[in-house]
Amino acid sequence: MGCCQSRTRGDPPKKREPSPRIDAKADLSAGSERALLGVSAAFLQALETQLRQQFGDEFDKLTTSEICTRYVMPLTKARACAWVDLLLEDPAQRPHLAPATVFVSHAWKYSFATTLATVLYHERTEVPGAYYWLDLVPNNQHAAVDLPYEWWCNTFQENIKEIGRVLLVMSPWRDPVPMTRAWCLFEMMHALNGQVQLDIRLPEAEVDGFVDALAEDSDAVMDMLVRVQAEKAEAFKASDRAMIFQTVEATLGFTELNARIKAELRGWCLEQALVAARAREVEDGEGAGFASFCMQIGKVLREFGEYEQALEYYGKALKIRLATLGEAHPDTATTYNNMALCLQQPGPNQGQYEQALEYYGKALKIQLATLGEAHPDTATTYDNMASVYDSQGQYEQALEYYGKALKIQLAALGEAHPATATTYNNMAGVYYNQGQYEQALEYYGKALKIQLATLGEEHPDTATTYNNMASVYENQGQYEQALEYYGKALKIRLATLGEAHPDTATTFNNMAFVYYKQGQYEQALEYYGKALKIHLATLGEAHPHTATTYNNMAIVYKTRASAPLTGTTFNNMAFVYYKQGQHEQALEYYGKALTIQLATVGEAHPHTGITYNNMAIVYKTQGQYEQALEYYGKALKIKLATLGEAHPSTRRVQSEICELTGA
Structure with missing residues (x-):
C-alpha cells in the first residue's frame, strides 16, 4: 500500500520539470551549482x-x-x-x-x-x-x-x-x-x-x-x-x-x-487511514475484520472532527455487525454508541439530539441485557445520554444519568481513570449551567487532577477541562484567571487539534467574550474573527455557531460606538449586519464608512471603490437592481482607474453588471 502525500497549505507549488542529466562536458565547479x-x-x-x-x-x-x-x-x-x-x-x-x-x-x-x-x-x-x-x-x-x-x-x-x-x-x-x-x-x-x-x-x-x-x-x-x-x-x-x-x-x-x-x-x-480502509474494503468488505477496522477509522475521523466521514464508516460497521452478530450483541451496542456521538456533535448534519438518544437507547438496552448494569461500557452509555440531556437543558435528567455512570466507574475503574475524569468534567458542566459555580470548580478540579496524572498536560481532554474552568472564572467575574485558563486550553488545542477545529474556535470565542467584558474591543474582534474563520470552514455559513459569532461581533461594534470610529470599522460593522440579514442597518453603516472615506481619501481610492461595491451587493440582495447598478458603476470606475481592466476584482464587478443588465 502506498504512502499518501501531505501538502502545505496556501498556493499549490509550481510544477517542476524533471531535471536534465548533466552533460559530461558541463562545468559545474561553481559552488552555487x-x-x-x-x-x-x-x-x-x-x-x-x-x-x-x-x-x-x-x-x-x-x-x-x-x-x-x-x-x-x-x-x-x-x-x-x-x-x-x-x-x-x-x-x-x-x-x-x-x-x-x-x-x-x-x-x-x-x-x-x-x-x-x-x-x-x-x-x-x-x-x-x-x-x-x-x-x-x-x-x-x-x-x-x-x-x-x-x-x-x-x-x-x-x-x-x-x-x-x-x-x-x-x-x-x-x-x-x-x-x-x-x-x-x-x-x-x-x-x-x-x-x-x-x-x-x-x-x-x-x-x-x-x-x-x-x-x-x-x-x-x-x-x-x-x-x-x-x-x-x-x-x-x-x-x-x-x-x-x-x-x-x-x-x-x-x-x-x-x-x-x-x-x-x-x-x-x-x-493513510482512508487509503487503508478502501484497500481493506476491497479485500474483505463484509467480514468482521473490516467492521472492526471501520470502527477504528471512525474513531480517528471523529477525534479529528470529521464527523460526516466517521458516520459513514460507523455505518459500514453497523451493517456488517447486524448481519453477522445480530442486534443483541455488545459490539453492535458499541457501534450505535459511536454513531450517536457523531450525531450530537455540532455541524451541518449533526446536532440531531433525538436521533442520538434513540441510538444511545438501543446501545443501553443491549448492554443491560448482555453486560449488565455494573459494566464500564454501560457507564459510558449513561454518560453519553446525560450529555445529550445536558445539551437540551434537561439538567436534572443529565445529573441523574451522570450519577449512574460515576457510580459504575468508581466501582469498576477507580478514581484515577480518564473515564472517571470525563464524568467529573461533565457533572461540573451541569453545575455550571445551573449557576452552581463552586460545585462546578470542585468537580473540574477532580477531573483535572486525574487527567494530569493519566493523560498529561498536552492532551485535548486536559485542554477541555482548562477551557471549562476558565468559563467558571469568567462567570464569576475573575477575568484574568479566565484568560489564563483559556490560554492554557488554546495552546494545547492549537498543538493537538490544529487551528481549523471547532474546539479551537470555541476557545477563541470564549477569549473574545472575556476581552469584550474587559473593554478590550480590538482584541475581542480579533479573536471573534479567528473563531468566525474556523466556523465558516468547518460548520458553514448557516450554522447556529456561525450566526452567534456574527452576533457577538455586532455587539462589540455597537458597544464601542461611543469611541471614535474609522471608515474600516463602519465597513466591518456593515458587513456583520449584512450577514445577519439586517440590510437597512448594513446600508446605514456602509454610508457612514463612505462619508469618512470621501472626506479622507477621496472618491478615486480603492477603499472607496470597495464600499461602493459592498453597497451594490446589499441593494442587489434587496432586489433594488437600479440602485445596485448605480453603485456597481461607481465601483467599476474606481477599479478601472486604480487596478486596471485585467484585475480579478474589476472583472467581478463587470460580471455583476452584465448579470444585472443581461448583457
Missing part, C-alpha cells in the same frame, strides 16, 4: 549495495552520522573535499547527478538504511526520475564541523526554496525521530513557511505496521501527535539548537510551528 546537485535513485541503489557489502548486517543499524564518519569521510579524506567533487570527476557517475528536485529531510541520529529505503520508495511510487538532495553528498563533511550556524541556516533555507519540494523521512511513526531533531524541524518550518511542497513518508516496511496499529489501537495516532513538541527538539550542537529556536521565535513561533506540523501530520494520518 554544486550545492544544489542531487543524486538519482539508481545511484542510491548502487550505494546501498556497496554499503551492505562493506558493512554486512551492521549496515541496517548504522546511523547517517556513522555512515558519514566511516564511509564518506574516509572516501574524501585525501582531498578533504565534498563527495560531490569526486562524483563530478567520475564519468561513470556524472549521469547520476542533476539539479535536485527533492530535498531530503532526515535525522542524522537515525538509521541511514531507513532513509535510503524511504527515498527509493518515494521515487518508485511518487516521482520516477527525481534527483535527491542528501546533505552527505554536496556538503564538505571535513569542513562541516567548523561552519557557523548562519552558513547552515542560509544553505538549508535557500536550497529548500530553490528545490521546491521536501521529503520528510517519518520514522518510526509512533515516535518520529525527525520531530525531535532541531534541524529537521527547521527544514519543515521553511517548507511550511515558503509554500514548498512537503511530502511526509514512512519507509515501505513501516506502512503495514502503521495500518495494523490503526486497526488495533487508534489512540496511538493521537498519542503520536500529542508527543510532537518542537520546543523539546535537540541538536548535536547546543549553540545550533539555541540559534534555531531564536529563528523559530522570530518567524512563526513555537505554537504556530507545532500547529502547522501537526496539521500536516493529521492530514497524513487521515489520508
Whole structure:
C-alpha cells in the first residue's frame, strides 16, 4: 500500500520539470551549482549495495552520522573535499547527478538504511526520475564541523526554496525521530513557511505496521501527535539548537510551528487511514475484520472532527455487525454508541439530539441485557445520554444519568481513570449551567487532577477541562484567571487539534467574550474573527455557531460606538449586519464608512471603490437592481482607474453588471 502525500497549505507549488542529466562536458565547479546537485535513485541503489557489502548486517543499524564518519569521510579524506567533487570527476557517475528536485529531510541520529529505503520508495511510487538532495553528498563533511550556524541556516533555507519540494523521512511513526531533531524541524518550518511542497513518508516496511496499529489501537495516532513538541527538539550542537529556536521565535513561533506540523501530520494520518480502509474494503468488505477496522477509522475521523466521514464508516460497521452478530450483541451496542456521538456533535448534519438518544437507547438496552448494569461500557452509555440531556437543558435528567455512570466507574475503574475524569468534567458542566459555580470548580478540579496524572498536560481532554474552568472564572467575574485558563486550553488545542477545529474556535470565542467584558474591543474582534474563520470552514455559513459569532461581533461594534470610529470599522460593522440579514442597518453603516472615506481619501481610492461595491451587493440582495447598478458603476470606475481592466476584482464587478443588465 502506498504512502499518501501531505501538502502545505496556501498556493499549490509550481510544477517542476524533471531535471536534465548533466552533460559530461558541463562545468559545474561553481559552488552555487554544486550545492544544489542531487543524486538519482539508481545511484542510491548502487550505494546501498556497496554499503551492505562493506558493512554486512551492521549496515541496517548504522546511523547517517556513522555512515558519514566511516564511509564518506574516509572516501574524501585525501582531498578533504565534498563527495560531490569526486562524483563530478567520475564519468561513470556524472549521469547520476542533476539539479535536485527533492530535498531530503532526515535525522542524522537515525538509521541511514531507513532513509535510503524511504527515498527509493518515494521515487518508485511518487516521482520516477527525481534527483535527491542528501546533505552527505554536496556538503564538505571535513569542513562541516567548523561552519557557523548562519552558513547552515542560509544553505538549508535557500536550497529548500530553490528545490521546491521536501521529503520528510517519518520514522518510526509512533515516535518520529525527525520531530525531535532541531534541524529537521527547521527544514519543515521553511517548507511550511515558503509554500514548498512537503511530502511526509514512512519507509515501505513501516506502512503495514502503521495500518495494523490503526486497526488495533487508534489512540496511538493521537498519542503520536500529542508527543510532537518542537520546543523539546535537540541538536548535536547546543549553540545550533539555541540559534534555531531564536529563528523559530522570530518567524512563526513555537505554537504556530507545532500547529502547522501537526496539521500536516493529521492530514497524513487521515489520508493513510482512508487509503487503508478502501484497500481493506476491497479485500474483505463484509467480514468482521473490516467492521472492526471501520470502527477504528471512525474513531480517528471523529477525534479529528470529521464527523460526516466517521458516520459513514460507523455505518459500514453497523451493517456488517447486524448481519453477522445480530442486534443483541455488545459490539453492535458499541457501534450505535459511536454513531450517536457523531450525531450530537455540532455541524451541518449533526446536532440531531433525538436521533442520538434513540441510538444511545438501543446501545443501553443491549448492554443491560448482555453486560449488565455494573459494566464500564454501560457507564459510558449513561454518560453519553446525560450529555445529550445536558445539551437540551434537561439538567436534572443529565445529573441523574451522570450519577449512574460515576457510580459504575468508581466501582469498576477507580478514581484515577480518564473515564472517571470525563464524568467529573461533565457533572461540573451541569453545575455550571445551573449557576452552581463552586460545585462546578470542585468537580473540574477532580477531573483535572486525574487527567494530569493519566493523560498529561498536552492532551485535548486536559485542554477541555482548562477551557471549562476558565468559563467558571469568567462567570464569576475573575477575568484574568479566565484568560489564563483559556490560554492554557488554546495552546494545547492549537498543538493537538490544529487551528481549523471547532474546539479551537470555541476557545477563541470564549477569549473574545472575556476581552469584550474587559473593554478590550480590538482584541475581542480579533479573536471573534479567528473563531468566525474556523466556523465558516468547518460548520458553514448557516450554522447556529456561525450566526452567534456574527452576533457577538455586532455587539462589540455597537458597544464601542461611543469611541471614535474609522471608515474600516463602519465597513466591518456593515458587513456583520449584512450577514445577519439586517440590510437597512448594513446600508446605514456602509454610508457612514463612505462619508469618512470621501472626506479622507477621496472618491478615486480603492477603499472607496470597495464600499461602493459592498453597497451594490446589499441593494442587489434587496432586489433594488437600479440602485445596485448605480453603485456597481461607481465601483467599476474606481477599479478601472486604480487596478486596471485585467484585475480579478474589476472583472467581478463587470460580471455583476452584465448579470444585472443581461448583457
